[in-house]
Amino acid sequence: MAVRPALPRRAGRRTNLALLGLLLLAFVTGGLAYGVGTPPATTVVVAVHGAAGLGLLLLVPWKAVIVRRSWARAANTRALATGLGVLVALAVLTGVLHAIGVAPLSMLLIHVGLAVCVAPFLLLHAWGRRQRPRRTDLSRRTLLKTGALVAGAAALWAAGEGALRLAGAPGAERRGTGSLEHGTDDPTVMPVTQWFTDTVPTKISAAITLVTGGQQARIPISDLDRGDRVRAVLDCTGGWYAAQDWSGVRLDRLLDGLTDGNLPVDGSVDVISRTGYRRRLPLRDAPSLLLATFAAGQPLSIGHGAPVRLIAPGRRGFWWVKWVERIEVVDAPWWRQPPFPLQ
Ligand code: HEM
Numbered sequence: 001m002a003v004r005p006a007l008p009r010r011a012g013r014r015t016n017l018a019l020l021g022l023l024l025l026a027f028v029t030g031g032l033a034y035g036v037g038t039p040p041a042t043t044v045v046v047a048v049h050g051a052a053g054l055g056l057l058l059l060v061p062w063k064a065v066i067v068r069r070s071w072a073r074a075a076n077t078r079a080l081a082t083g084l085g086v087l088v089a090l091a092v093l094t095g096v097l098h099a100i101g102v103a104p105l106s107m108l109l110i111h112v113g114l115a116v117c118v119a120p121f122l123l124l125h126a127w128g129r130r131q132r133p134r135r136t137d138l139s140r141r142t143l144l145k146t147g148a149l150v151a152g153a154a155a156l157w158a159a160g161e162g163a164l165r166l167a168g169a170p171g172a173e174r175r176g177t178g179s180l181e182h183g184t185d186d187p188t189v190m191p192v193t194q195w196f197t198d199t200v201p202t203k204i205s206a207a208i209t210l211v212t213g214g215q216q217a218r219i220p221i222s223d224l225d226r227g228d229r230v231r232a233v234l235d236c237t238g239g240w241y242a243a244q245d246w247s248g249v250r251l252d253r254l255l256d257g258l259t260d261g262n263l264p265v266d267g268s269v270d271v272i273s274r275t276g277y278r279r280r281l282p283l284r285d286a287p288s289l290l291l292a293t294f295a296a297g298q299p300l301s302i303g304h305g306a307p308v309r310l311i312a313p314g315r316r317g318f319w320w321v322k323w324v325e326r327i328e329v330v331d332a333p334w335w336r337q338p339p340f341p342l343q
């Protein structure tokens with residue numbers, strides 16, 4: 001009997017499980033990168049994301065052997081499997097293109113879109129090939145191989161970061177979230193971004209409504225210029241960020257005025273846009289939240305949320321509600337809402 005080379009014989013179950021593991025890790029860390037606010041936590045999540053995505057490439061030689069071996073047998077499932085492979089390859093490619101920092105910002109949107117399409121393909125593909133755990137899955141040998149894959153993926157990610165720096169690519173400067181700088185200290189350069197289906201309103205009101213307990217008050221916009229300032233980074237999940245000096249009024253100050261300093265410590269605050277877009281935040285964050293009417297010394301433009309928007313330091317852009325019209329103090333916990341806005 002001829003001795004076959006080591007690579008084809010070993011390629012198989014373990015390679016497939018490793019691919020599945022890396023894909024699941026990429027999904028989880030991709031979603032977490034948007035949920036977890038800011039560096040340093042996001043830096044770790046995003047680095048793991050990059051390493052998991054790039055780690056897929058390390059397994060290509062082994063996977064190629066598996067594909068070649070089973071191609072003839074798999075006539076029925078070939079189309080689905082090919083689609084999965086193409087989508088994953090494109091997801092990795094668009095992720096890397098964004099990270100390099102020269103592609104248009106829409107590249108990241110395409111990346112996430114492709115990744116979302118991967119999910120049903122992966123589910124169908126893997127379901128048809130379900131595996132039972134085996135005792136050897138916990139063997140010393142398997143652990144060593146897993147360790148080697150993790151180390152290889154981390155090294156590949158680090159090499160990528162090093163290459164970006166050596167090449168002086170714009171991506172070398174990206175934030176821990178993976179976002180690229182766009183319009184710091186110049187709001188006119190900042191992209192106007194809606195989360196999903198929301199649109200810039202044409203009519204905006206001259207006052208906001210505050211509701212706490214039984215009380216309700218209407219505050220004219222002109223009353224919101226109280227000179228409270230914060231420098232904070234707006235970091236959109238669309239892949240860009242900008243630091244600005246924002247000014248207006250701190251939310252705790254505004255609410256204290258209405259409750260004579262008896263603002264509850266527990267509870268949440270609903271910040272609601274004229275458009276219906278809304279986010280619920282913990283009330284204990286109120287001292288760090290600002291209702292801003294100015295950015296970089298200029299009144300907000302309508303696209304950026306005029307007359308007043310929320311500034312939520314340490315949170316991703318989708319929390320920074322624009323065109324704020326109503327603020328309600330509520331008992332419901334902040335986490336009782338969809339993790340991402342629906343409009
Ligand atoms: C099939 C699943 C996915 C794969 C294989 C994948 C792969 C990748 C790769 C290879 C990179 C480039 C990393 C680098 O070069 O440093 C990347 C970047 C990125 N991905 Fe994904 N990804 C997936 C899903 C997602 C999802 C679901 C999201 C968000 C909801 C996401 C968000 C991001 C972000 C924000 C970056 C930029 C990070 C950076 O610049 O370092 N990805 N992805």
Ligand SMILES: Nc1nc2c(c(=O)[nH]1)N[C@H]1C(S)=C(S)[C@@H](COP(=O)(O)O)O[C@H]1N2
Binds near residue numbers: 194199236304305343
């Ligand atoms: N009402 C409303 N507020 C919103 C959004 C939206 O779609 N509707 N998008 C959010 C998102 S995803 C981001 S990144 C920032 C973008 O702010 P900008 O358009 O001023 O750059 O606004 C946030 N506030």
Ligand SMILES: [Mo]
Binds near residue numbers: 193236237238317
């Ligand atoms: Mo955003």
